[in-house]
């Protein structure tokens with residue numbers, strides 16, 4: 318039984334089935350479209366590219382996470398309080414949103430509408446990404462159109478399945494100005510599709526998974542002639558850097574497996590290796606954003622300069638042998 322070649326066709330089929338649940342995406346602007354790069358959105362519609370197997374598997378982590386969260390909500394006995402994949406349609410334009418979880422009441426039964434957007438991550442970020450916030454704000458905006466009255470809020474639930482961590486970024490509310498901006502952006506995307514506007518690139522952390530990155534003007538570098546020895550050194554640096562990145566990734570997952578075995582404190586020597594795990598006590602740190610907002614007079618007085626540095630990036634050119 319050859320599972321590898323089977324996966325080559327089965328994983329894209331799974332991805333198509335999952336996309337089909339959201340209807341024909343070429344017929345409307347969704348909340349993830351509004352929050353993403355206009356150039357990527359435009360090219361996805363006009364020159365659809367099938368992502369490679371690795372990217373499709375990474376995307377499918379999102380569906381796995383949603384199913385897991387739904388099972389948790391059901392096991393926790395709150396099934397009557399929510400619906401999944403709730404579709405919202407703008408009354409005038411082909412603008413839609415699909416809400417991962419829409420709660421109709423709080424856990425104590427108090428009526429409210431609460432949107433939960435699930436994000437599967439590899440490492441919980443300190444702050445929600447701007448695209449996540451925009452996506453949720455667009456959903457809350459369309460929800461407000463359908464429910465002009467009553468309490469309405471939202472949260473982003475980030476889940477790291479590898480690390481076994483989950484974090485709720487809570488407290489989002491309907492924001493008139495932000496929704497108006499996103500509504501205008503959705504209309505801009507419609508104009509791009511109809512050739513009335515040029516779809517501009519906007520860089521973000523999602524560029525890493527973008528199938529249209531290789532000729533993206535935001536990523537394009539000017540052509541130069543490098544001395545052969547410098548080119549060789551830069552290639553060597555790029556190669557070492559990718560080895561280092563692969564090693565970092567592998568170390569991260571090995572670290573988690575070791576910690577699962579040892580717990581937070583462990584000391585031992587086998588015939589081959591010393592294994593020591595110790596815990597560092599939590600510390601308090603000043604929150605610069607809070608300081609800036611709550612004590613604006615004090616903030617400038619506690620600023621100190623930070624030395625700049627030279628950033629070096631060497632990446633292999635697509636298709637070239639390094």
Ligand code: SF4
Pocket residue numbers: 354355356357518519520521523524527528529530533534535536
């Ligand atoms: S690489 Fe980034 S900026 Fe360029 S099209 Fe893709 S997502 Fe947009």
